[in-house]
Amino acid sequence: MKAYSVVTEPINPQLYADYVLRPEAGAVTLFTGHVREWTKGVxxxxxxxxxxxxxxxxxxxxxxxEIEERWEGTQVAIAHRIGELQISDIAVVIAVSSPHRKAAYEANEYAIERIKEIVPIWKKEIWNDGEEWIGDQKKKPGGEMI
Amino acid sequence: MITIHYFAGIKELTGTAQETLQFAGQTVDQLRKELAGKYPGMAENSVQVAVNEEYALPDDVLSEGDVVALIPPVSGG
Structure with missing residues (x-):
């Protein structure tokens, strides 16, 4: 598997934890981001x-x-799924291993924040009465333009 | 020729995922203005420009064969 990939199939997070695990690692943090049913009441x-x-x-x-430079001794694997995802599906997995737990926790959160800043991936929410590309705030529930 | 890729809401605005234009020798900013004129509504969107899969600056000059992408605000995760 690739350490950094965009995938179309369901994500098996264990593969990513296993990928970063090595004898030097005393900690592995594994983050999975899931499709949430309710966002701001919609x-x-x-x-x-x-x-x-x-x-x-x-x-x-x-x-x-960036992570491996900032937190010495870390190793990272990230996958993001694209296509149609159902409620509770895994959209993103981030695995970080490090000699000690603090770096693994911090680096994992850093990764998801950076994904939301610089990685060209877009999410469209589909509701009963409309849809919206998130990040493009022009269309609101009900379809009216603001 | 340069190739331009469109994504997400911008793709819906242009009605196409990609097109090619004669634009070598001109800047990223000039291209942005050209496209804003061609596609009403694009100017109101906050869009970054990538050239050959890296974020570009307004003054960067485009070369023959460059692959450009308009990057609307990202929302991964």
């Missing part, structure tokens, strides 16, 4: 993710390099 039916795949994978790898 019920999501499902999500559709789209990515600029080659650039997204480069940016995931960049995040991994």
């Amino acid at each position: 019920k999501t039916l499902y999500l559709a993710y789209e990515a600029y795949v080659p650039m997204a994978e480069k940016k995931l790898a960049q995040i991994g390099r």
Whole structure:
């Protein structure tokens, strides 16, 4: 498997934890981000993710390099799924191993924050009465423009 | 020629996932203005520009064969 990938199939998080596990590691943090049903009182039916795949994978790898420079001895694996995802499906998995737990916790949170900043992946929420690309705040529930 | 990729809401605005344009020798900012004129509504969107899979600056000059992407605000995770 690739350490930094955009995938279309369901994610098995254990693969990513196993990938970063090595004798030097005293800690592995494994984050899975899931499709949430309710956001600000609006019920999501499902999500559709789209990515600029080659650039997204480069940016995931960049995040991994940033982490390995900032927290010595860490190793990172990240995957983000695209396509149609149902409630509770895993959208993203981040595994970080480090000699001690603090770095693994901190680096894992850093990774998800950076994903939301620089990785070209977009999420569309689909509701009963409409849909919206998140990040593009022009369309609101009910379809009216603001 | 340069190739331009569109994604998410911008793709819905343009009605196409990609197109090619004669734009080598001109800047990223000039391209952005050209596209804003071609596609009403694009100027109101906050969009970053990537060239050859890396975020570009407004003054960067485009070369023959460059692959450009318009990147609306990302929402992964």
